[in-house]
Amino acid sequence: MSVAAAARREVAPLLPMLLAQTRAQVLSYIRIPAFSVTSLALPLVFYTFFGLPNANKHFADGSSVGLYLMCSFGAYAVSSVMVFSFGIGVATARGQKIDLLQRATPLPPAISILANVINALLYALVAVLVLMAFVLLAAGVRFSIGTAFQIVGLLLAGALPLIGLGMTIGYSSGPNAAPAVANLVYLPMAFASGMFLPIDQLPEFIRTIAHYLPTYHYAQLAYAPTHHAEEPLGWALVWSGAWAVLLLGLAVRAYQRDQSRKFS
Amino acid sequence: MAAVVELAGAHKSYGAVEALRGVDIRIEAGEVVAILGPNGAGKTTSIHLMLGLRQPTRGQARLFGRKPTDRGARSRAGVMLQESGVNGALKVRELVQLFRTYHPHPMPARRAIAMAGLEEQADVQSARLSGGQRQRLYYALAVCGDPELLFLDEPTVGMDVESRRGFLSGIRDFADAGRTIVLTTHYLEEADELARRIVVIDRGVVIADAAPREIKSRVAGKRVVFTSDHPLQADELAGLPCSGLVIEGARVRLLSNEPEALLREVFRRGLEVRDLEVAGADLEEAFLTLTSRPAPEAAPR
Numbered sequence: 001m002s003v004a005a006a007a008r009r010e011v012a013p014l015l016p017m018l019l020a021q022t023r024a025q026v027l028s029y030i031r032i033p034a035f036s037v038t039s040l041a042l043p044l045v046f047y048t049f050f051g052l053p054n055a056n057k058h059f060a061d062g063s064s065v066g067l068y069l070m071c072s073f074g075a076y077a078v079s080s081v082m083v084f085s086f087g088i089g090v091a092t093a094r095g096q097k098i099d100l101l102q103r104a105t106p107l108p109p110a111i112s113i114l115a116n117v118i119n120a121l122l123y124a125l126v127a128v129l130v131l132m133a134f135v136l137l138a139a140g141v142r143f144s145i146g147t148a149f150q151i152v153g154l155l156l157a158g159a160l161p162l163i164g165l166g167m168t169i170g171y172s173s174g175p176n177a178a179p180a181v182a183n184l185v186y187l188p189m190a191f192a193s194g195m196f197l198p199i200d201q202l203p204e205f206i207r208t209i210a211h212y213l214p215t216y217h218y219a220q221l222a223y224a225p226t227h228h229a230e231e232p233l234g235w236a237l238v239w240s241g242a243w244a245v246l247l248l249g250l251a252v253r254a255y256q257r258d259q260s261r262k263f264s
Numbered sequence: 265m266a267a268v269v270e271l272a273g274a275h276k277s278y279g280a281v282e283a284l285r286g287v288d289i290r291i292e293a294g295e296v297v298a299i300l301g302p303n304g305a306g307k308t309t310s311i312h313l314m315l316g317l318r319q320p321t322r323g324q325a326r327l328f329g330r331k332p333t334d335r336g337a338r339s340r341a342g343v344m345l346q347e348s349g350v351n352g353a354l355k356v357r358e359l360v361q362l363f364r365t366y367h368p369h370p371m372p373a374r375r376a377i378a379m380a381g382l383e384e385q386a387d388v389q390s391a392r393l394s395g396g397q398r399q400r401l402y403y404a405l406a407v408c409g410d411p412e413l414l415f416l417d418e419p420t421v422g423m424d425v426e427s428r429r430g431f432l433s434g435i436r437d438f439a440d441a442g443r444t445i446v447l448t449t450h451y452l453e454e455a456d457e458l459a460r461r462i463v464v465i466d467r468g469v470v471i472a473d474a475a476p477r478e479i480k481s482r483v484a485g486k487r488v489v490f491t492s493d494h495p496l497q498a499d500e501l502a503g504l505p506c507s508g509l510v511i512e513g514a515r516v517r518l519l520s521n522e523p524e525a526l527l528r529e530v531f532r533r534g535l536e537v538r539d540l541e542v543a544g545a546d547l548e549e550a551f552l553t554l555t556s557r558p559a560p561e562a563a564p565r
Contacts, residue, residue, distance in 0.1 A: 009368045010336040020365040028353035031389070096349035101405070104315045104345060104415075105366045106338040264319055 011106060021107070021115035026122060035084065039123060043077035043131045047139075050196060055139035063226060066141035068198075070131065071151060071222040076195040077127040078155045079162045079215060080186070085120045086166025087173075087182035094258065095175025103263060117163060121156055128152055150225040158221040158240050161214040164247025171254035189215045199230065214243035266329030268293050268413055268444045269314050273323035276309050276468075283309040285468040286323065291446060293412070296439045298455030299448045300479075301465040307448040308346060310465065311417050314446070315343060328413075339368055342411035344402045346418045352391030356382050356401055359390060360408050367409025379434055380404035381427075395422030400431065407438065414438065416447035420454060432457055456480065486523040487543050491515050493536035504529055 030036050051073065055066030093099060102112060132148060135141050165185070173181045190196065192206045193216035199207055210216040217239035223229035229236065269291040276284040284306045291297050299307045312318040313325040316332030327337040350359055360377055364370035377386050380400040385393060390401055399422055406414055416435070420428045435458060439445050449455050455462050456476040464472040464479065472479055488506070495513045505526050506518040520526045523542050530537060 011339045012366055012368045017365045020362050024351065024354055024358060024362045027358065028351045031353040093351075096352070097347060098349045098351060100317070101343070101345055101348035101350065101402075104317055104338075104343040104348075105363065106335045107366045108335065263317055 014108070014111060017107060018111050018115055018118075021111055022118045022122075025115050025119035029085070029089075029119060029123060035089075036123075039077070039081050039084070040127050040130050042080070043073045043127060044134050046076065046196065047073045047131065047134065051135070052139055055135070055141055059228065061227075063228065064141055064143070066135060066139050067143050067147075068223065068226050068228050070135045070141065070143075071226055072195050072198075072219065074128050074131055074151060074155055075193075075215075075219040075222040076190055077131055078124040078159055079190060079195075079218060081124040081127055082120055082159050082162035083166040083169070083182055083186040084179075085123065086116065086163060087169035087186075088178045089116070090167060090170025091173050091178030092175045094171070100262070109259075120163065120166075121159070124156060124159065125152065128155055147225045151222060154221045154224060158218050158236075161240055161243035161247045162218065164244060164249075164251045165214065167251035168247060168254050171251065171258045186215075189213050192216070193219050195219055214240065214247065217243065267291055267326065268295075268328060269446060270326040270329075271310060271313060271320075271323070272326075274310070274313055274320045274325060275322040276306075276313060276318060277321045283468055284313070284320075287465070287468070287470055289463055289470065289473070291444060293444055294442050295461060296445045296459045297447075297461045297463060298459035298476075299446065299463050299465060300450065300452060300455045301448075302450060305465045306468045307450075307465055308417055309468075311345075311415055311446070311448060315341070315415060339366075339409070340411055341413040341415060342406035342409050343415045344399075344406040344417060344419055345415075346421070348402070350390050350401070350405070353389055355387050355389050356393070356404070357386040359401065360404050363405045364408045367411070369410055370408055371410040373408065376404045376408035379407055379438070381430060381434070396424060396427050399423055400427075403431070403434075411443070413444045413446070416445065418448055418450075420449070420451075452480070452483070481521070483521075485521050485544065487517070487519055487541075488523050488526065489515075489517050489539070489541040490530075490537045491539045493538070496535075500533070500535065501530075 047069065051066060051069040054069065057065040059065060059068070103109070128151070136143075166182070169178060169182050169185065192202065192210045193199070193213050194202065194210065195215065199210060199216075202210070217231070217236045220229045220231050220236040221233070221240060224233040224236065267290045269289070271287050271289045274284055274287045275282070287306070287310060289299075289310065299310060301307050309318065313320050314327060314332060316325070316327065316338070325332050327334070328340055330337040332338070354362070356377065357373060360373045364373060364376075377383055380403045382397065382400050382404055385397055390398070393401060399419060403416075403419065406416070419435070420431060423431060432454070435445065435447075439458070445458070447455075447458065459476060462472070462474065462476050462479045463470055472482065492514045496511050496516060498511065501509060501511070501516065504518070504520075505522045506520040508517075508519040510517040518526075527537070527540075
């Protein structure tokens with residue numbers, strides 16, 4: 001760009017703004033071990049408890065139980081990053097009035113939200129890759145690169161409803177209440193959806209409820225590459241899409257209510 | 265030419281509370297204006313309307329002749345707000361670098377950090393800064409975009425005397441470079457030190473808008489309290505150079521810029537004076553003078 005054109009520029013370009021905003025988010029999350037360490041370590045801890053003892057068993061069709069459990073805890077890893085990074089992260093930022101100063105700058109709010117999404121996706125990706133490496137090395141479970149790609153792709157793409165859930169919590173609860181709300185809403189859902197214990201080992205009434213939960217269909221997406229999902233991939237996608245519309249809609253409403261309270 | 269900042273007939277209500285009741289402020293390029301007033305007067309609300317953080321209930325707010333939420337208009341302004349926050353896990357330098365990207369023609373991060381006097385804290389996480397350093401960080405974030413217009417809402421809160429002096433001189437340098445500065449404060453001295461124009465807001469209306477010298481001459485400097493030997497009538501004290509006169513039986517309270525002349529006149533009238541107290545009026549009292557004698561240009565419409 002010529003000097004004259006640069007001098008005429010009225011607003012800053014958006015891409016560098018988005019990159020800088022994302023970089024700032026990533027840095028600040030790395031520096032909060034309560035978030036960064038737990039989101040990477042907990043899936044490994046759970047896999048050690050529930051996965052390792054069964055890792056080298058096989059289903060009747062010869063496929064690996066260890067791989068199936070990797071999908072379970074992969075789904076847990078990504079969904080917890082989404083629910084907690086948005087639920088607690090957004091509520092904390094609101095509590096510290098970070099949004100007030102930002103709102104007075106030329107930074108478009110959409111850029112800041114997009115940076116949060118990219119940051120969460122990056123964390124989720126790292127969490128899944130760390131889990132996969134652990135399963136490969138510690139449990140000796142073998143799976144193809146193609147399967148790994150499919151699992152990662154489905155887990156990240158399917159995370160949309162969980163981003164909606166996290167944002168709804170983050171924009172509607174205060175910074176002190178958010179961790180409790182996120183845990184109370186999310187952990188029972190994750191449990192009931194078979195992320196910790198295989199769903200056929202759960203009580204009948206929980207299994208009935210589970211079929212309506214976004215986390216259930218999310219886990220079903222993750223199982224698709226193992227061919228041990230309870231529901232066909234198509235249905236899991238339809239359910240997840242419907243939940244995404246509903247939860248993102250709630251998130252937008254919670255966001256608008258928060259903004260109009262503060263900025264109208 | 266359009267004003268840099270303009271509030272025209274601006275009203276703002278929060279539910280039943282009327283924070284602003286018809287405020288007109290027009291600020292031209294290069295002006296340094298202090299908005300002065302007691303707590304809760306409507307200073308911060310005025311700034312928030314100018315920035316588009318709040319929308320006026322009635323009337324309008326303009327920034328560089330545009331809606332204050334316009335990204336182009338905001339790109340020319342830097343902002344330091346009260347009770348706002350930044351990501352505590354980020355270091356001073358990282359925050360300045362982040363905020364630079366919001367603006368089309370930022371200054372080097374190093375220069376913004378130097379202007380705020382934070383060179384030694386550049387690699388400290390913002391959560392670890394002291395209250396005064398935190399204010400300096402907000403100043404660095406406000407100036408890093410090299411703005412034409414700077415909003416400073418109570419900039420020296422939490423600073424000790426020494427760092428306050430250095431900080432104010434930095435702001436003066438920025439103003440001398442031809443920038444427009446709008447600051448709020450509830451310290452008359454601070455407004456006097458920095459601004460070439462003071463807008464006094466009280467209870468949501470502009471009660472004075474003039475040069476610091478004129479404002480100071482209008483603001484009562486002393487509070488005078490005495491007791492006479494008999495319950496006083498208003499006409500016994502008529503015509504005295506005072507304001508905010510309160511008579512409670514034999515007890516009299518008033519504000520005056522010329523307490524000596526006032527007392528001379530009281531004695532000349534042969535009034536008995538006991539328990540005389542003359543003390544410096546605080547700002548709240550000083551504002552009473554302005555409220556009870558509204559300047560013509562600020563008379564409520």
